[in-house]
Amino acid sequence: MSTSTAEHDSYLVENWDTETLIDYLKEQNLKLDDDDLGILRKQKVTGLSFLDLTEEKYEKWGMAGGPATLLAKEAKTLKEKPKRAFSSYKSLSEVLAKYGIDSNGTDTIPLFSLQTHEIQESDKHFEHCMAEILVRLKNYGSLVVDSLEAMRNEYVVAILHTAINITRDSTGEELSMRPEYEVIGDDSTGRVDFAIKKAENLICITEDKPERNLIEGLAQNIKQLESSCQTNLKKRKRNDDDDFDYLYGIVTTARDWHFLLYTPGKISQGSKLPFSIVFSEDALDKESVEYRTLRDGVKKVLGVVVGLLKDRACAEDDSPSKKKARIEEYRSKK
Template sequence: MMTTTSEIDSIKKYKTNELIDLLRKEDLELYTEDLEIIRKQKINGRDFLNKNKEEFRNIGFKLGPALRLKEFAEECKKRKKRFSSYKTKKEVVLTKFGIDNSIKNIPKFVPQTINISDDDDEFQYCIREIKRKMEIIGPARSSNEAVRCLYIETILVSAILIVKRIVREKIFLEPQREIVDEEATG
């Protein structure tokens, strides 16, 4: 179950029918008669989140459904507390460097220019790989993001290897394992 703070806030605003739809989706093993109790008692989202096991029992639920409903309501409330205390990566990074959410306080970064010779091994590897990919896949003009990423990866890996050699530091590339979007994951 994916429950976020905004989802909890929306549960509080649910009318009876919306609450019933949510409970159906949550697979709480509720029967039609259980959902009818909610409908007859006109329980909305706010009512649901504030009920305990005894209150569910008093309005006609059997022990099993009452326990599951109470547990789900508590789970929703706990998740709200957990998620609302999270900080975003941006907040953590800004605080770590003493910036405290003011983008104006970030010191300007002036990159050092370094010349890379045409016969540099990593540079030559990058050029060869791009040419090979162009022979097989074609140019990167395609609107397909996966094709563009194949070219970008080659350039990025070569650039990282060159920078590692120059700064003599360990640098690692952490690939994104999953891309999540409204249309596709992969």
């Protein structure tokens, strides 16, 4: 995903409006009630003013001492610990070093066992996805290495929406997808290309990159997963150290698809080589080998994406220990 300077600036606390600030504070699990948030709205507190407010000022406005103290501490934390934009991570080796992996490539990232779903040839969502892809091939022509981001995104979106629909039909779980979704972690922040959620919890983060930027896309996706996991854990009501969560990551060029599994302190990949889809305009002939190749590629990628979404969505209400056992099993099989 390309990010403009203006978008970078929007991640700065100083540029937050009142509602953005309140959304952030809600995610920090500070136990603020409607009265506390009402004071922030009434006083039109923005990110810029928030950084300089004191306990005394909040109390003068009628806020109780407890939340006043927490808000002042949160402002101090934000001032002392500026967050780094996801887009600033260019080196995969820098990111992997945190996980004890000495490499600037994917060859040494440990593997996990992919959970896949068998896509039926007659599945209505699969057929609709293929129809959408063929329309785009007819209008755009073949997808090539230097194709525009907007073109790549259309194929990625078609596949992600299809995967969500198949997952919904298969499990009954209600999922949603948010493009350009802002994630704020302990150390990093920014907008992710596509966030898939079950209720308010993030379960899968997708980063779309051109082929030339694939390695930095992997680095950024790992940081996005790290921050997303931190966001999920902050929303929980548990106060002990035994909480556990995991998320799946997807890094794609539309043609090539890489799958990641993140848990706090550990990163794994689904395969050494990417799953690939060849978007060739020759596939417009449904009797051609190219059409069969396209169909098989889409079906295979969908099977992986649906499998990961099913796994994570159905595990949402599991205990931390059960989630941990599940992930240990996936990793032990490799």
